[in-house]
Amino acid sequence: MAVDTFYYDNDIVKKFGIATVFWGIIGFLVGLTVALKLIYPDFLGFIPELSYGRLRPLHTNAVIFAFAGNAIFYGVYYSLPRLCKAEMWSKALSKINFWGWQAIILSAVFTLPLGITTSKEYAELEWPIDIAIAVIWVIFGINMLMTIWKRRERHLYVAIWFYIATFVTVAVLHIVNSIEVPATILKSYPVYAGVQDALVQWWYGHNAVAFFLTTPFLGIMYYFIPKAANRPIFSYRLSIVHFWSLIFLYIWAGPHHLLYTALPGWAQALGTVFSLMLIAPSWGGMLNGLLTLRGAWDRVREDPVLKFLVVGITAYGMSTFEGPMLSIANVNAIAHYSDYIIGHVHLGALLWNGGLTFAMLYYITPRIYKTDLYSIKLANVHFWFATMGAVFYVIPMYWGGITQSLMWKEFTSEGLLAYPNFLETVQQIIPMYALRAFGGTLFIIGACFAVYNLYRTAKSGQFVAAEEDQAQPIADPAGNSNEKWHRRLESRPVQFTALTLVVILIGGIIEYVPTALVDSNVPTISSVKPYTPLEIEGRDIYIAEGCNNCHSQMIRPFRSETERYGEYSKAGEFVYDHPHLWGSKRTGPDLHRSGGKYPDSWHLRHMHDPNSTSPGSIMPAYPWLLSQEMDMETIDERISALRAVGVPYAEGYEDQALEDLKAQADEITQGLHQAGFKEVGGIEITSDKQIIAIIAYLQRLGIDIKGNNNPFEELPSSKVLGTGMLEQKAQN
Amino acid sequence: MKVFDDEKDKLLDHEYDGIRELDNHMPVWWLWLFYFTIAFGVGYMLYYQVLGWGPTQHEEYQQEMAAAEARFGSQEQEDPVESFTWTISNDESDIEAGRELYMNPNQLCFTCHGNNGQGLVGPNLTDEYWMHGCQPQDIASSIINGYPDMGMLPYGSGSKLSNEQVQQLVSYIASLQGTEPDGAKAADMNRAQPCTEGPLASSES
Numbered sequence: 001m002a003v004d005t006f007y008y009d010n011d012i013v014k015k016f017g018i019a020t021v022f023w024g025i026i027g028f029l030v031g032l033t034v035a036l037k038l039i040y041p042d043f044l045g046f047i048p049e050l051s052y053g054r055l056r057p058l059h060t061n062a063v064i065f066a067f068a069g070n071a072i073f074y075g076v077y078y079s080l081p082r083l084c085k086a087e088m089w090s091k092a093l094s095k096i097n098f099w100g101w102q103a104i105i106l107s108a109v110f111t112l113p114l115g116i117t118t119s120k121e122y123a124e125l126e127w128p129i130d131i132a133i134a135v136i137w138v139i140f141g142i143n144m145l146m147t148i149w150k151r152r153e154r155h156l157y158v159a160i161w162f163y164i165a166t167f168v169t170v171a172v173l174h175i176v177n178s179i180e181v182p183a184t185i186l187k188s189y190p191v192y193a194g195v196q197d198a199l200v201q202w203w204y205g206h207n208a209v210a211f212f213l214t215t216p217f218l219g220i221m222y223y224f225i226p227k228a229a230n231r232p233i234f235s236y237r238l239s240i241v242h243f244w245s246l247i248f249l250y251i252w253a254g255p256h257h258l259l260y261t262a263l264p265g266w267a268q269a270l271g272t273v274f275s276l277m278l279i280a281p282s283w284g285g286m287l288n289g290l291l292t293l294r295g296a297w298d299r300v301r302e303d304p305v306l307k308f309l310v311v312g313i314t315a316y317g318m319s320t321f322e323g324p325m326l327s328i329a330n331v332n333a334i335a336h337y338s339d340y341i342i343g344h345v346h347l348g349a350l351l352w353n354g355g356l357t358f359a360m361l362y363y364i365t366p367r368i369y370k371t372d373l374y375s376i377k378l379a380n381v382h383f384w385f386a387t388m389g390a391v392f393y394v395i396p397m398y399w400g401g402i403t404q405s406l407m408w409k410e411f412t413s414e415g416l417l418a419y420p421n422f423l424e425t426v427q428q429i430i431p432m433y434a435l436r437a438f439g440g441t442l443f444i445i446g447a448c449f450a451v452y453n454l455y456r457t458a459k460s461g462q463f464v465a466a467e468e469d470q471a472q473p474i475a476d477p478a479g480n481s482n483e484k485w486h487r488r489l490e491s492r493p494v495q496f497t498a499l500t501l502v503v504i505l506i507g508g509i510i511e512y513v514p515t516a517l518v519d520s521n522v523p524t525i526s527s528v529k530p531y532t533p534l535e536i537e538g539r540d541i542y543i544a545e546g547c548n549n550c551h552s553q554m555i556r557p558f559r560s561e562t563e564r565y566g567e568y569s570k571a572g573e574f575v576y577d578h579p580h581l582w583g584s585k586r587t588g589p590d591l592h593r594s595g596g597k598y599p600d601s602w603h604l605r606h607m608h609d610p611n612s613t614s615p616g617s618i619m620p621a622y623p624w625l626l627s628q629e630m631d632m633e634t635i636d637e638r639i640s641a642l643r644a645v646g647v648p649y650a651e652g653y654e655d656q657a658l659e660d661l662k663a664q665a666d667e668i669t670q671g672l673h674q675a676g677f678k679e680v681g682g683i684e685i686t687s688d689k690q691i692i693a694i695i696a697y698l699q700r701l702g703i704d705i706k707g708n709n710n711p712f713e714e715l716p717s718s719k720v721l722g723t724g725m726l727e728q729k730a731q732n
Numbered sequence: 733m734k735v736f737d738d739e740k741d742k743l744l745d746h747e748y749d750g751i752r753e754l755d756n757h758m759p760v761w762w763l764w765l766f767y768f769t770i771a772f773g774v775g776y777m778l779y780y781q782v783l784g785w786g787p788t789q790h791e792e793y794q795q796e797m798a799a800a801e802a803r804f805g806s807q808e809q810e811d812p813v814e815s816f817t818w819t820i821s822n823d824e825s826d827i828e829a830g831r832e833l834y835m836n837p838n839q840l841c842f843t844c845h846g847n848n849g850q851g852l853v854g855p856n857l858t859d860e861y862w863m864h865g866c867q868p869q870d871i872a873s874s875i876i877n878g879y880p881d882m883g884m885l886p887y888g889s890g891s892k893l894s895n896e897q898v899q900q901l902v903s904y905i906a907s908l909q910g911t912e913p914d915g916a917k918a919a920d921m922n923r924a925q926p927c928t929e930g931p932l933a934s935s936e937s
Binding site for chain 2: 079082083085153155157223226227230231232233234235236237238239241245260265266268269270272273274276277279280281283284287291294295296329412414415416417420421423424557558559562568597599601602605612613614615616675676
């Protein structure tokens, strides 16, 4: 029989490996920077581009999409051709995939610190970059699927199932969550508002964890565990059952990020139960990995590749038990908004994604350079730094998270909040923040050992850019009719991909469609009105500064929260919020009812120097808001874009918007001047500055349900348009 | 691939880049765990959503508030301003205790009225002009109830003080009268009145 000779492209593997390490170190260092800012708020000074709210998304994007993202491509471009016994379909597409992805990361490095962000977690990049991501991702998918199509191995191995599910689902998630209407070249508004936007965002956000940080890494595990341990996979049946159940169930679990919020109860309940049902499918992967090591455990002691794989799979098992537990409503009531969640995600990120990635690097590098690892001992030292780093990171976060959450909820014997001053609960856990920074430092030192070790390994070897292999072509494509159905499916990539798509669409459709279409899910509140142009500008500044990284806008129906913040948040209050700004973490207090709570001058002083009003605050100062001018030029375009996504501004209102904005800004500024604030810290307070807009927005938050004021009534446009600057439907 | 003797009959003919697969059964405990979570999920949906037996989050909230009211009574019914006899103490230890409360980050008085009562966002406390009355009871009322519309929460930060502590704070504020600190804020003559009677009445008027 004829045997084909072909060559694996190790050059693209090498490129992705270098990118993984490079962006990994950068992502870790940005993480350490934001960790230090929580202990020393003035670390690096108060520079807009380096402020916490702008760097935190850079950290999450860098580690998820740059570090883990490149690691996924690294693993796929190495394992897929070998599992298919075929070279990658197109070298050109491989290169476009690589350089395109790096360009996207670079654009994030520039745009996020500049405050160009959508505010949606893990989907912060603005619309032109969203389009680029979709294009590059599809190019990756085409290259992968065509390689599978041209394979010489009749059946698809389980690793490839996970790669296919990754491609299909991430494409769907990214595109649906990014449907937005551009206002300007770098600013857009999502078509979804409030409750719907939160549901879509967390359907995406949760499944970014599932299909970007879990399924591709399970595929990687299925290739590298048996290769490194030289043992057969424990159970083929377990692979089948846990693969299909995992991808079907995962997609439903998003609402567990929204328990006790204004999301309809039935959707929350689905989030809880599908999360619980996920334990077994997740553990199926862990079991198949660990049980494959039967008889190879003695080698785990010596081989750094196996060590990192084992600690990674173990951390995966722990995280995927913890996740469902955190999805139980009354556990979530304690853990949500606290640092517990930060600990939870880092257990997975540092050890599962980090562990598997370093295992791959230690496995692949010597092989593509035809040499041995430079130092096994140094790799073992790295292993301990990484593991201890994760321990010192995660445990203080658990401790601090629970401590702070219980302080938020504690009442005195007289029935009053024991810690009415939010700051007291923050200061209590600063030592835990310090320990976390120490753990992160250990992890980074370990990663630096890895860089050196890998560099020396590459130096000592001879790089093989094209690795030769031989295999027979598939002889008879139809010669498998007596196989069982799943085995047959494994030889039909088109059907397999189509079935995967169907399976992952079900949960999202069932949860989203009723939430968007059935009115009773979001009861309307007639007194809730759209934002004025100045408030829109303030809201856009709030988004640009990343305030939502530390402040929630969602008061849960608990006595401890309504006592502290005011009436709990209702779904109908968010119908004009494109995007929603509910947040997911309270490093500072909730802001949903901040409107009217403090005078304008308090906000002015607080933004200029938080310690002047809140001694001991770890909020960074925002002096630039007092000196930078607001963006008045594009307010008409933003009003038009908001109308396009459904906010009922009357036709032509965009032409009145600037006048309204200036009138409202003048009024606030005059008030500040009258209160004696013509200048603060030597900065003159004038009505064209960003601080005026953000004060207007903060003073509007959460007040609509308290009365039936029309915020537009006092503005100049009411003289031209009457009260009709809002379309009739908003008034009903 | 290393294959043990007891596994040979379970070894499938699958092979991918040298990777083999065994045909082991799924662990029984794992299967039961899966069945249990599915059954739990069905039961949970029935109990809370389909049959409506379990409370919704809003019902839970109402229960929690009702339980608190039963235990502590309605907060509004107590009126410490009316039920306590407010005076001004000249005792040094009371004034010092009041100053500590004033400077305490839990009460936050100093953040708005200044470290020496000279007034910042909040009004000057050292001159003879008062917006909300200058009787000891008026000052206590201002502290206890605050002016949330103006930005002053009850007790300055919402953190409750005992009547004795409020008394000490009132005494400290009284002691600030006429101290003329640096940077003293001018009184808002549209709203403030000079104090004409009571222990803090200005001697000139």
